[in-house]
Amino acid sequence: MRSEPRSGCPINAAVEALGDPWSLIVLRDMMFGDRRYFRELLTGSEEGIASNVLASRLKFLVAAGLLVRDDATRGQRARYTLTEAGIQTLPVLVALGTWGRAHRDTSPQLTIRQQLMEEGGPEMVAELMDELRSRHLGVPLPTRRGPLASERLRAAYESLV
Template structure:
């Protein structure tokens, strides 16, 4: 992976870090599926990512500063954690999902989360980002009443599914 973008264009710089479809799918699965280990990411992939591709993408995401990799100690597996930079890709994933839902054929079952994110608007995205910071970075959750964003998404998904 290049350390410097080909040009100073912000769109180019973002595409070079995030433009690979598998990278975005891995980020999606870490964020929405709370999959933090290689085997979880490999086995639960709806899209059927190959192990060599997953390994390559995880290395790229770590090199780009979107994930960190905790070194595995004897008898334990390496765990991947979102960085703040990685967490800040959530609005990008939501925007891509909004576009995909509006302009591409999708399955109703796999579209529910996207629909719920859109209906929840910026507040849902902000709540989920706060929850990701708590889960991945140990940042305390802001005071608010009610269930976590992931719990609201899960409950709504179960109602709609």
């Protein structure tokens, strides 16, 4: 990974860190599927990522400061954790999903989560970011009424599959 972006343009800097499609898929699967181990990411991807590509992308995301790799002790698997910078990519993923839903063919099962994120607006995105901070960074979850955003998304998805 390059240590410095090719230019000082913020769009270029973001594209250099996030522009690879597999990197975005890994972040999506960690955020929405709570997949944090190599094997879970490998077997849980609808897109069928190859193991060598996944290994490369995980290293890239760690080097880019979007993930942290917990050292595995003997007999344990390494676990990946989102950093604050990684968590802050959620609105970017939601924006990409909004564009994809509006301009590309998608399936109802894989679109429901995106539709709910759009309908929930910035509040739902903020709720999910708080949940991710709690799960990945150990930050206490703010008190909220009703089910968590992730529970609402999971229930909607499971109602279609």
